[in-house]
Amino acid sequence: MRFLLAALCALLMVAMLPVTPATAQSGSSADFDVTKVTPSVVGGGSPGEVVVSGTLTNRSGRALTGVQARIERGTPPTGEPAVQRAMREGVSGITEPAFSPVADRLEPGQSLPVQVRIPLTGSNSLQLSQTGVYPLVVNIQAGRSSIAETQFLLPVTSLPGQPPMRPAQATPTTLVVPIVDTPRLEREALPGGRAVLVDDKLSTSLAPGGRLYDLVQAISDSAPAGSSLGNALCFAIDPDLLITAKAMQGGYQVRQPNGALVEGIGRSAADLWLTKLRQATTGRCVIPLPYADADVVALGRAGLDDLVNGAMDGAQLLSAPDGLGVEPRDVMWPIEGALADNPVGDLPSTMLLDTRAVNVPAGSLTPVKLRGQNRTAIPIDPLLASALDPNRDTKQEVTEPSPPSSGALTSQNALGALAFRATGGYVPNATSVLVPPRRWNMRADDLRGLLTGMSKLDADGLIRLTALPSPNPATLAEADLTYPVQAGGSEIPREAIDKLAAQNFRVGDLARSSESDRAQTVSPGRVTTPLRNGLLHGVSSAWRGNSGAAEDWVRRATGPINDMLGKVRIEEYPGTTNRLSSDSPIPVTVVNDLPFTVGIRFKIPTVPGVEVQHDFGGGLATVPANGRRQFMLEASAQRAGRFMVDISVTADAGTPLGTTKRLPMESTEYGAMIPWLTGIAGAVLVLMSVRRIVKKAKARRERTAAAQKSVAEAETQPLAHAVTSSQPEDDRDQR
Template sequence: MKRIATLVAIIVVLLVGPVTGAALAAPRQPAPSAVAGALTLVLDELAPRVVTASGPTVLTVTGTLTNTGDETVTDIGVRLQRGQPLTSEGAVRDALEGGAPTDSIAPQFQELPDALDVGDRVPVRLTVPLSGAPESTLALAATGVYELLVNVNGVPGEGDRARLAAVRMLLPVVGLPDLDGADAVSTPPAAATPFSLLYPVVDVPRRLTTAPGEPVRLTDDTLADSFAPTGRLGGLVAALAEAAPAGSPVRTATCVVTDADLLQTAQAMSQGYVVPGADGSLVPGRGAEVAGAWLASFAEAARGMCVLALPFADADVVALTRGELETSAVGAVTAGRGLVADLLGTPVLPDTAWPADGVVDEAGLATYAEGGVRSLVLSADGLDLPAQAESAGTVPVATTGPATTAVVADPLVTLAAGGPISVATTVAGRGGAAAAAAAGGPLSGQDVLGTVAFRAVEDAPTGGPLVIAPPHRWNVDGVAARALLDGFGTLVDEGLLTARGLGSALATPTSTTERTLDYPIGAGAREVAPNAVAAIGPVLDDIGDLDSSVVDDELGVDPDDLFDPLVLGAVRPASAAWRGTPELATDAAAALADRVTELRGTVAVLEPPSPFSLGTSTSPLLLTVANGLPVTMRVRVEISSTSGLRVAPIPVVEVPPFGRRQIQASAEVQRSGVFTVDATVRTIDGGLLGAPSRLQVRSTAYGTITLWLTGTAGVLLVVLAARRILRRIRSEPGRNTPRPPRPGSPETIPDTAETALPADLRGPPPTSTPPPAPEDRTLPAPPRPLPASNGPIPAGPTTGRNRPGPSGPSGPAGPPVRRPDVPGHVPVPPGTGAPLQGRPPLRPPGAR
């Protein structure tokens, strides 16, 4: 089996040739972020950055080695090795991509004394002579640009010795100190190469849309650290002031590139701002002081320099144009120039733009032209240049619009400044990937310096200046920027470079042949995500709808102070910072939409603390409309009707800035009960502002239907009662004739007391008198007891036996006398001889 594998490998080498052999020595593959047994090497310093005849004789590299794997590493050795001088652009590209061989000179390893446990770190310092024996030095014998490799080997756990970490970089050698033999030092070129440097001071957009009067809101507090003197942005400004002082060639060649959104954010932060806290609530930011100091130092460092303004928020004009947002793109371009000039207090390059990635299509070029742009900084990859043409100079651009020129930036230098391109090999399935020094940190500008030196020494452009255009957000901190500017100064001192300002380069065309635009396919794939750009349109519609209801009066702020920042800030989701990262662009678009919705939501009907009570069928509803914006708003308030409750339309109402307005709505209820309705506030154009407010209405009044039903029932009741009475009247015939006495009435009861007496004792028949009332007919009651004396009976009432007869002196007999004071008394007609109770009856004379 081994023989077959060996035979196959030999055949592959013979068929492909020696180029494949070099590729096998360093295959290109991604670097694993964390591999078992891997070590991580971070370099802090390389001295010298440019080897010169008058410089040090040794090369010193310092850094830190950390065990980021899961095994203890023993038998660790570190060495500095190099490859052959790079003599072609292809060789430089291979070196930047990690594909060039670096084992031409490989001195012995310098062993570290101790093992490295998981998570431990150890400082690394290598000092290697530049010339001498290859076993212990770099053995440099000629000038040129070399690729260096810091190689770390070790034994992870129980495995075999392998490369566990590596960092590669370019080293420009323009002279050798103390070199035996004068012919070893190359003669400087006959003419120095003019160069222009674009120096970006740019960051990703972090500010969220706010209204005047609101605290400035940021997505995070990263800028508080970045603006500090030790931070990235603070270091870039400090390096510019220190390494490019006034009057220096480097300052002449440097053009500062910045973004108005970043400067505005720093200015706003200096007045106080808020950021989301750990629990999601807004907390005060901690960078107010450093933000103000950074902006002041930046304005001081850039005063009198060449300044190039990016579109506001570094908006991707091509993506906005493709999303049919040309107006927003033009506004970003024009506003960017004016704001940068105002905030830095220095003029900016007029009519000049630098598109994202240095490329633009024809539609984007038309948008730039509409924004007043007549000069562009374009990559050579963005123009249709012949293969033999120099990748430098200022050329006219073929366009149907206004005449436009383009200064050509070197794409090889841009590639060198773009960060880690790829990596070297991984040994035995473990770590060992070679990271580029451009991955960040103090050595992140070393590849740019090496590439510029290669252009100046080996492949100097003849058509125009060498334009160094790193990415807008190049991964360089203050230390790396200072070293890069110092390195350019060294190349100027060595006669390899000469300063040429960007404005001068734009004003001096090197060709009269028009070049057409060439928008690379890869650039189109890296554009801002289309869904993020598409989300900007509805937000702009919401802002315009809000603007339609603003009253331009003396109250509050100027409406332009509110809406101009809103419209301008709407391009942040289309920032070139999100190229290649669609998820970040989508998040930015969602954050923008949420903030505008939140601002619109500050105009709404306040929900009352308790339900409305209506006592009548046409009671009014008192509503309160709140306005959280700093301008007077003219709005429409609508209350939805429901079954049983109808609300009349409400006239347009004006609400003062940051104020409230109470309005009255006429409501008509058609029945009693509890109703739930929604109250909404809309703009004059009909757009919904705040969220609908839920209102509860409790009615105890009778509505129209209820009253109608009640009245109908009352009328019906009266009709039915009258009908019944009439029927009763009609059913009683002869109701005017005397009615016969009812059985048992006093008229039908015989007077037993009278008939029981003898005829001679009976009185005269009763006179015709009306019968007593029913209430006088009472049952007979026992008579009152008489006194016990047998004397003469005193005169009493004219009743019974003691009443004189009809011929007596007392006169004729009268009607029976009723004794109402005697219970149960029954009147006796005169002449009735009823015996007295309580004593024996009188005997006639002679009776025994």
């Protein structure tokens, strides 16, 4: 019993694992990269055979001999789960035509082009007898061993020479075209500086043959503006990519691994691509993504409403004359098509949401009104999303380019899934919205094949190409948001967002402390907005599940912030000592190298013995744009001595500007001790004077008393004694 339970658990665990399409069997010794399937949609005017073209590569360590191939057909799926299995799992062929020789010998590492053909009907064919969506398997063998296997869907709207089998109602269909890349702009070209990119990979992607170039070029070629297919397309553009391409267009530098800067090589490629993008989007539906495809859900959970609103400001960049000059739709396509309950910020009125992110009936594709909000949700067709993204429901769903290999197979699966949606999987009163992966990795020929196939399905009456819906919330049923657990688990981590929030406070403090200068044409936003946008790189969808990369981009964004805040500073002090008296001002010069006026506050820690008044009445002191201003800080010394006073300036809310300067000061004043010393000295003098007077008075009294005593003694002597005493004097007179 325990063994059976363990086996059952193992089977359940395997069933829960995400599946990815295989281009070769597990353990196969060769790869077959399909580059084209002709026709992509079998219809009345199609040739009588299917041709699969591609490249066969021997990736084993031995030579492969007797290489041969054939195309097998599987059973047509009858439900959406069966379509999913046909796209992602192995399909057993029910037809076994003869093998065709491919090569006598294929050495290790050798590649060669291969074309495998199979008739639609007749003997040794696919044995098609009716319309439908058929899974096909390309089986390649060496001898009797299978070395590679590839599968895809083939829609058949009619057999050759017969009219198409039209459904009762065509399925309204629209396609979103994502124009998104990974953040690469480390520093915008702020006043006085040049743009810096972390690498030069974008120059390749924007050049002919590159991923982003091919997307735009294929749309222009196969779905020009004004055509029925062109009107059914809607571009989803990351404003950060537009800003990065414009920075490259103006000349830029590239950061090397050792930190050095070199000139970028993609200036002309960026110029060409921007021109083609403007032409391709003129008169079209355009959806602005959040700047840098930021994780607005994670920002909202952290209470950073201002950053959410800042991320949504990218629509202005698309509509600006020096941008694309288009009027974007008020639509948002959040990461993984999911939005948290009670979203914060000024978000658009319409959301493109995954059906798992909104509580709608199973299989429903009808727009709904989000409960408690004046917003509508347009469901993304999950079957088509799965067909367009082989990485769907994996960790690479958002972060990596997809499809990772053959775009031709992805195109075929999308056409097959779309044909099934229009027939066996029809959903009434709904538009099938095809939403590819964000970093759509389709070669130009593969995308042209998809667009041509969609036009064929439209012409055969299976689908009706239409614009992205604009639902009226007053007419819709209500539904609740249901944020998927998987989406929450891959959000940008809170640690990275906390670091971002701290830097965003510094940028906001500078913005709130600044104002435009009449003599300058640069507003504070010309500096602070790029600084904020740089921080949004740290919450890009590219870093979902990668906290290290998110924090690294926050660190990269901190450098330009420090540089801009450092442009407002106290001028270097010459080093002489300020001599203070009891009331002596300190001259301090503040320099502002920013092209707008900045309000500052002085910050001076308390120093015993010195008082400095620097509040300027409680308001901000202003320093003009690209100028300087001298301030006289009133200082008072309470005692003599040498002092070191630290002086710095901050923005309104305390963000430091520049660095702290230490000013040496010296005072010979005694300050408040002088009156005390004077009083004491005066008191001592008075006491000394009193003492002298007392001594003199005492001495006078003593002399007077002595004289009075002598007189009294003389009066009491006998007369004889008096005569005797006078005799010698008489004798002297006689002589």
